[in-house]
Amino acid sequence: MKQFRKHLLVATLLASLGLAATAQTPPPPGGPPAAQRMEPHDPARMHQRMQEHRAKHLAELKETLKLNPAQESAWTAFTAATQLPATPRARPDRAEFEKLSTPERIDRMQAFKAERDEQMRRYADATKTFYAALTPEQKKTFDDQTLRHFGRGRHGQQGHHGMGPRH
Numbered sequence: 001m002k003q004f005r006k007h008l009l010v011a012t013l014l015a016s017l018g019l020a021a022t023a024q025t026p027p028p029p030g031g032p033p034a035a036q037r038m039e040p041h042d043p044a045r046m047h048q049r050m051q052e053h054r055a056k057h058l059a060e061l062k063e064t065l066k067l068n069p070a071q072e073s074a075w076t077a078f079t080a081a082t083q084l085p086a087t088p089r090a091r092p093d094r095a096e097f098e099k100l101s102t103p104e105r106i107d108r109m110q111a112f113k114a115e116r117d118e119q120m121r122r123y124a125d126a127t128k129t130f131y132a133a134l135t136p137e138q139k140k141t142f143d144d145q146t147l148r149h150f151g152r153g154r155h156g157q158q159g160h161h162g163m164g165p166r167h
Contacts, residue, residue: 047088054084061145065138074133081126 058079067075097105134142 043088043091047084051084061142064141064145065134067138071133074130078126078130082123 062075092108097108100108131139131142
């Protein structure tokens with residue numbers, strides 16, 4: 001029991017020292033570099049970053065899968081069918097949306113959901129078609145790589161989408 005208290009005391013002291021040290025560290029002057037700043041709610045910039053991230057992910061996935069020449073056409077069809085639109089989808093005008101009645105807003109939300117469902121259906125069909133062209137080893141690699149993008153990292157840690165195991 002005495003040893004437990006001693007460990008607890010040491011842990012508390014270390015934690016308070018750590019908090020004191022971080023509390024005294026001044027922020028870097030000027031905030032984050034200009035390259036890392038993003039305008040709030042800039043859909044064009046966010047869309048560009050999503051496209052860059054997707055291109056990087058697909059390049060890494062293709063390299064990891066080690067596709068053979070016979071699989072190239074399946075890869076091309078997969079990437080074309082799952083590509084992001086060229087321009088970001090326009091956000092509904094808030095002022096216009098507020099003028100609608102509740103049933104009209106519900107209709108707009110249902111139309112948006114139907115559009116998203118259709119996008120998901122196209123994505124699912126393209127993925128399943130491509131997946132069928134893979135070897136069993138490539139399927140395992142594909143499963144592992146895509147699982148990370150659904151919220152789980154390499155060692156099962158929770159991802160950025162809030163999915164995955166809770167610890």
